[in-house]
Amino acid sequence: MTDEPLSDAAAARLRQAITAVQRDLDVIGAEIGLVGAYSGGYRIVLTDTGDFLSGEPLYADDESDALWCAASNAQALVNEFRWQVWPVCPEHDLGLHLWSAGAGPDWTLDHTDWNVPAWRCRAGKGHEVALVGELSR
Numbered sequence: 001m002t003d004e005p006l007s008d009a010a011a012a013r014l015r016q017a018i019t020a021v022q023r024d025l026d027v028i029g030a031e032i033g034l035v036g037a038y039s040g041g042y043r044i045v046l047t048d049t050g051d052f053l054s055g056e057p058l059y060a061d062d063e064s065d066a067l068w069c070a071a072s073n074a075q076a077l078v079n080e081f082r083w084q085v086w087p088v089c090p091e092h093d094l095g096l097h098l099w100s101a102g103a104g105p106d107w108t109l110d111h112t113d114w115n116v117p118a119w120r121c122r123a124g125k126g127h128e129v130a131l132v133g134e135l136s137r
């Protein structure tokens, strides 16, 4: 298991990102949090059960990075421990994917184009549903 030794600044960024992702999670009544681990690292957990992903490194080099990390962890936690597809496209009833906000109509993306994360649906050529943290707006 990997308990990442995040710096205090990175942990703070991750906490902020978790607050944003939590707004999206509120829809399904799930709650995540960042907790310190015995090893001195951190874990993102489902707060009601304490479940966490083992071997899933945390990263938060900047605010955008922290959002990617918090959102992908939240999605995997819900999937793995609540056996639930989340989030779901309100239009197509399909599970959404994390992708770079403002990407074109196809799924190709130059690595230099990575932006803040958004929830994107694969129906048709794909469409962006919302920025991470803004699903319920």
Ligand SMILES: [Zn+2]
Residues within 6 Å of the ligand: 089, 090, 091, 092, 093, 094, 121, 122, 123, 127
């Ligand atoms: Zn859709």
